[in-house]
Amino acid sequence: QVQLQESGPGLVKPSQTLFLACTVSGASGPTAFYYWAWIRQPPGKGLEWMGVISYTGSTYYSPSLKSRTSIARDTSKNQFTLQLLSVTPEHTAVYCCAASKTLIIGTSDKKLYDYWGQGTQITISS
Numbered sequence: 001q002v003q004l005q006e007s008g009p010g011l012v013k014p015s016q017t018l019f020l021a022c023t024v025s026g027a028s029g030p031t032a033f034y035y036w037a038w039i040r041q042p043p044g045k046g047l048e049w050m051g052v053i054s055y056t057g058s059t060y061y062s063p064s065l066k067s068r069t070s071i072a073r074d075t076s077k078n079q080f081t082l083q084l085l086s087v088t089p090e091h092t093a094v095y096c097c098a099a100s101k102t103l104i105i106g107t108s109d110k111k112l113y114d115y116w117g118q119g120t121q122i123t124i125s126s
């Protein structure tokens with residue numbers, strides 16, 4: 001059983017860089033070849049797909065976030081990470097990581113993902 005756990009700073013000041021990690025446990029065999037995504041939900045709004053990294057390291061990003069977003073893998077820590085540059089209060093959201101056996105681009109429908117983290121609240125405020 002794959003488990004995902006997000007970790008992050010909680011509070012970030014505007015213009016700073018947000019760095020989040022998703023620790024993956026239980027991934028072996030077929031699940032080692034999954035796709036690993038970041039999705040967020042701002043307060044009072046729907047889920048927003050941010051980007052995904054494949055088991056080969058290929059990345060795909062939301063066009064609206066591509067210029068400030070970077071997703072990477074750290075296989076030594078069984079983690080994949082999200083870096084969001086120059087954050088603003090509009091980036092306040094619950095950030096979640098998710099895993100799927102097929103490549104999903106641009107969709108945050110929970111039913112399409114095989115595993116989902118609990119999410120971590122990130123507030124952008126001075």
